[in-house]
Amino acid sequence: MTSIEKHIYNKYLAISRSSQNQPFKLRKDFSTLDDTSTLHVMKLSLFFNKFKHIDMDAFFKAPYEIYVDDIAFDLSFYTTQRALKVYTLYTQRNALSKPDNDEQLHDIKRSLKYILSFCVHNKIKITEYIDHMTNGTYTFLLHLKEHKVNIYTLFGFPNFEQNLSSIERELLKFIAGGYIENISTFRTNYISSSRAKSLVKQGLLKIQEIQQKS
Numbered sequence: 030m031t032s033i034e035k036h037i038y039n040k041y042l043a044i045s046r047s048s049q050n051q052p053f054k055l056r057k058d059f060s061t062l063d064d065t066s067t068l069h070v071m072k073l074s075l076f077f078n079k080f081k082h083i084d085m086d087a088f089f090k091a092p093y094e095i096y097v098d099d100i101a102f103d104l105s106f107y108t109t110q111r112a113l114k115v116y117t118l119y120t121q122r123n124a125l126s127k128p129d130n131d132e133q134l135h136d137i138k139r140s141l142k143y144i145l146s147f148c149v150h151n152k153i154k155i156t157e158y159i160d161h162m163t164n165g166t167y168t169f170l171l172h173l174k175e176h177k178v179n180i181y182t183l184f185g186f187p188n189f190e191q192n193l194s195s196i197e198r199e200l201l202k203f204i205a206g207g208y209i210e211n212i213s214t215f216r217t218n219y220i221s222s223s224r225a226k227s228l229v230k231q232g233l234l235k236i237q238e239i240q241q242k243s
Contacts, residue, residue, distance in 0.1 A: 030059045034070045037077065038062070041070075041089050041104060048093035049101060069104035076108070082177035083116065084139055087132075091119035120176045121207060128181045128218050128225035137225060140179035141232040143172075145239070155236045159186040166204070167192055174205045184219040185229035 030038075039055045046053035056062070062070075077085060092102045092115050106112055123132055147168075148155055161168040169189075172178040183189045193201065193212070201209045208215070219226055 030062070030067065030070065031074070034067075034074045035059055037073050037085070038066070038070050038104075040085055041073075041107070044086065044089040045093075045102065048090060066104055069108050072108045073104070082143055082172075082175065084136065087119060087123075087136075088112070088116050091116045094119055095122075117176065124180060124208070125211065125214075128222040133179070133181065134224060134228060136179045137182050137228055137232070140177075140182040141229075141236065143177050144182065145236045147172075148236070148240070155233060155240060159183070159188050159192060167196070170196075170201075170204055173208055180208055180215050181219050181222075181225050182229055182232075184216065184226075185233045190216075 035056075038059070042053055042056065059067075077083060089107065092100075092106065092112065095115050095118055102112075120136075123136065126133060128134075128137075144155070144158055148158055151161070153161060159167075159169055163171055169178065169183055169186075169192075173180060173183070190212075193209075198209075219229075
């Protein structure tokens with residue numbers, strides 16, 4: 030097994046056991062891991078490599094947060110379409126939670142890292158991100174729909190809401206309905222936050238400094 034695959038297995042092990050309030054010990058010897066589990070881990074490695082924006086911690090934690098029954102989810106569950114749907118439900122639910130909680134702050138950090146990598150890959154400045162277009166649609170809107178960026182991160186860009194207002198309402202609702210319907214709540218939460226707003230502002234400034242140095 031590769032180091033990434035070992036990391037994925039131990040991440041799954043740690044989150045599944047802790048979510049059930051059970052003790053665990055990270056696996057060091059993978060030579061005795063059964064072939065079925067190894068195959069599932071290989072599939073997950075390909076999955077995470079393809080969908081780099083998916084947060085591994087949240088992906089493994091999602092079913093334990095969504096389903097109230099005391100159920101254990103094995104590796105095979107995470108290789109199904111159902112697991113991805115549960116992850117989407119979990120991220121949507123978290124999006125409506127207060128921006129200063131630990132999960133939101135973790136997601137904001139992930140979002141900032143993603144935006145930085147996107148800007149580097151597309152050779153644009155961080156200040157140009159909010160105006161970047163993909164096939165005639167604001168790229169940030171597509172990233173929001175795909176849960177690649179956290180909506181509170183977008184409030185750190187001065188042109189965010191101005192760009193939103195330039196899009197036809199029905200199109201907005203079609204692309205990112207849940208976010209758009211609750212935009213006033215998100216705005217109020219961001220403005221009244223302390224930790225999240227500071228993290229976003231400092232993060233965007235840090236990205237700008239990194240780009241200037243490079």
